[in-house]
Amino acid sequence: MAYRVLVTDDVDPEGLALLAAETELLVDEVPTLPKDELLRRIGDYDAIVGRSATKISAELLRAAKKLRVVGRAGVGVDNIALDVATELGVAIINAPAGNTVAVAELFFGTVIGLLRQLPAAALSMQNGVWDRSKLMGRELKGKTLGIVGLGRIGSEVAMRAHAFGMTVVAFDPYIADERFTALRVRRAASLDALIAESNILTMHVPLNDETRGMIGKRELGRLPARSIVVNMARGGIVDEAALLAALEADQLRGAVLDVFTAEPLVADSPLRTAPNLLLTPHLGANTVEAQRNVSRDVCLAVRDALLHNDLSKSINVAGGSGEWGDLQPAMLVARRAAAVARAVLADQGMRAVRRLALRIGPDLAHGAGPLLAAAAAGVLEGVIETDRLNLINARSLAEARGLELSVGESNELGHPRAIEIALAGGMQQLAVAGVAPEDSKPRLTRIGQFHVDVNPRQTLLILTNHDVPGVIGRVGTLLGERKVNIAEYHQARLAQGGDALAAISVDGAVSEETRKALLELPDVLTASVAHFGAE
Ligand SMILES: NC(=O)C1=CN([C@@H]2O[C@H](COP(=O)(O)OP(=O)(O)OC[C@H]3O[C@@H](n4cnc5c(N)ncnc54)[C@H](O)[C@@H]3O)[C@@H](O)[C@H]2O)C=CC1
Numbered sequence: 273m274a275y276r277v278l279v280t281d282d283v284d285p286e287g288l289a290l291l292a293a294e295t296e297l298l299v300d301e302v303p304t305l306p307k308d309e310l311l312r313r314i315g316d317y318d319a320i321v322g323r324s325a326t327k328i329s330a331e332l333l334r335a336a337k338k339l340r341v342v343g344r345a346g347v348g349v350d351n352i353a354l355d356v357a358t359e360l361g362v363a364i365i366n367a368p369a370g371n372t373v374a375v376a377e378l379f380f381g382t383v384i385g386l387l388r389q390l391p392a393a394a395l396s397m398q399n400g401v402w403d404r405s406k407l408m409g410r411e412l413k414g415k416t417l418g419i420v421g422l423g424r425i426g427s428e429v430a431m432r433a434h435a436f437g438m439t440v441v442a443f444d445p446y447i448a449d450e451r452f453t454a455l456r457v458r459r460a461a462s463l464d465a466l467i468a469e470s471n472i473l474t475m476h477v478p479l480n481d482e483t484r485g486m487i488g489k490r491e492l493g494r495l496p497a498r499s500i501v502v503n504m505a506r507g508g509i510v511d512e513a514a515l516l517a518a519l520e521a522d523q524l525r526g527a528v529l530d531v532f533t534a535e536p537l538v539a540d541s542p543l544r545t546a547p548n549l550l551l552t553p554h555l556g557a558n559t560v561e562a563q564r565n566v567s568r569d570v571c572l573a574v575r576d577a578l579l580h581n582d583l584s585k586s587i588n589v590a591g592g593s594g595e596w597g598d599l600q601p602a603m604l605v606a607r608r609a610a611a612v613a614r615a616v617l618a619d620q621g622m623r624a625v626r627r628l629a630l631r632i633g634p635d636l637a638h639g640a641g642p643l644l645a646a647a648a649a650g651v652l653e654g655v656i657e658t659d660r661l662n663l664i665n666a667r668s669l670a671e672a673r674g675l676e677l678s679v680g681e682s683n684e685l686g687h688p689r690a691i692e693i694a695l696a697g698g699m700q701q702l703a704v705a706g707v708a709p710e711d712s713k714p715r716l717t718r719i720g721q722f723h724v725d726v727n728p729r730q731t732l733l734i735l736t737n738h739d740v741p742g743v744i745g746r747v748g749t750l751l752g753e754r755k756v757n758i759a760e761y762h763q764a765r766l767a768q769g770g771d772a773l774a775a776i777s778v779d780g781a782v783s784e785e786t787r788k789a790l791l792e793l794p795d796v797l798t799a800s801v802a803h804f805g806a807e
């Protein structure tokens with residue numbers, strides 16, 4: 273099967289060659305498309321790869337009936353309707369690391385340019401002037417650099433700032449003290465505290481509800497006199513009107529803007545003629561090296577998502593780390609254990625599951641997010657109407673139906689790679705457990721109190737019966753007569769002569785008619801069927 277990939281926005285050819293090399297991928301490269309044209313064409317594509325110029329709106333995502341993956345050749349995903357993508361099960365993949373250094377270097381290039389009046393100096397030379405006295409500059413050495421957001425770019429800026437002899441302080445409530453210490457950066461107690469001591473204040477945070485308008489009139493007014501403000505993150509994090517007013521009032525020494533609320537910046541924007549404002553047209557990531565890096569990173573991840581269902585690079589699959597391949601057997605157990613628990617409970621009359629509690633052994637702790645998503649998918653499959661139930665949207669779809677989800681690590685499951693799903697609703701509860709060993713096939717190991725040992729393949733039939741002679745033979749004969757091939761038959765009992773449970777793995781499907789016929793057999797008490805979806 274071939275997948276179609278639409279590439280917009282001038283993505284570096286090195287990554288695109290990786291996509292084009294795959295016979296199963298058909299790549300169409302186009303310039304940045306007008307909104308309406310993109311809307312018209314998107315329905316044909318399984319993936320779209322672009323940069324910040326292409327807006328992946330809710331409307332576009334809803335029109336994209338085949339879309340499985342959005343690849344963003346860069347960091348910021350504020351141009352993508354992330355919630356809608358998650359709801360629809362569309363993977364969002366960015367390239368978070370490849371352009372970090374490019375932005376950090378542009379920071380120093382532009383700030384030194386501003387401090388040494390390099391744009392004015394270059395212009396004066398072009399105009400035949402030689403006036404050194406007007407072009408007196410300032411140094412970075414001894415100045416305090418205030419960094420908002422000590423992530424990838426903020427860290428690279430901090431490291432380089434030390435080489436210039438600057439004092440480096442940062443505000444980032446989401447970063448641990450150890451990281452500050454390792455970077456030799458002093459932690460500011462609050463944004464206000466950082467602002468109060470920054471000779472140069474620079475923003476390296478994502479644009480979101482918390483950061484939009486973070487630096488406005490009030491904050492600009494609290495900076496030390498003659499400070500510099502830099503925004504290379506996203507337009508709108510620094511309020512443009514407030515910045516303009518502060519520059520015009522000569523309250524600031526200057527500012528650098530690489531990003532704007534509306535891009536491209538309109539030709540007659542008052543920012544273009546503001547005093548001491550150095551503007552660049554969103555050049556942070558515009559180096560040959562950065563574009564090659566992000567293109568390769570995103571294209572490889574899009575290829576793996578499409579061809580190998582590897583969603584480890586997808587930012588909307590919650591909280592997975594480590595090897596995706598390593599988690600696959602465990603995700604299969606989680607999904608199938610949840611489907612078994614749901615099927616058995618449904619036959620006991622409990623259809624509305626209220627809670628799903630996942631417990632995992634310590635060796636699977638790194639995969640808690642994807643495993644919980646797999647379990648949620650197992651509960652929902654065959655129950656909800658969607659053609660796109662997957663690891664991306666399973667959790668949000670389950671929560672939207674009022675299902676409470678939880679996950680915890682446990683040493684009491686008997687195996688470091690064990691998985692237990694407990695479903696509950698009303699007074700009923702059922703736990704189904706399994707293991708995903710590294711060196712053998714995944715197995716289901718417990719259904720309720722019964723210990724079983726069965727590989728959950730296409731369909732699992734779960735019977736309870738009186739533990740009396742002859743039941744296994746009668747069940748086998750009935751299934752044989754109906755051409756249902758048994759792959760594994762595991763009988764478990766709690767005590768001789770009491771109740772027993774059979775976990776029967778069969779090839780193909782088991783019809784409702786066959787299930788009812790099983791229930792008619794002497795000593796069979798319940799019969800449940802879990803049909804598993806595609807792996
Ligand atoms: N001008 C350009 O061409 C480029 C701009 N960017 C922008 O730079 C931003 C940062 O990029 P990275 O450093 O790679 O991202 P990152 O995710 O590594 O770092 C962002 C940091 O901001 C912190 N943060 C989030 N909310 C905060 C808040 N309210 N207060 C303080 N800190 C907060 C996070 O804890 C994190 O450490 C991106 O989101 C993107 O918008 C990125 C690349 C190129």
Ligand SMILES: O=C(O)CCC(=O)C(=O)O
Binds near residue numbers: 323556
């Ligand atoms: O070149 C681009 O696409 C913009 C880069 C950028 O802003 C980002 O990676 O977040």
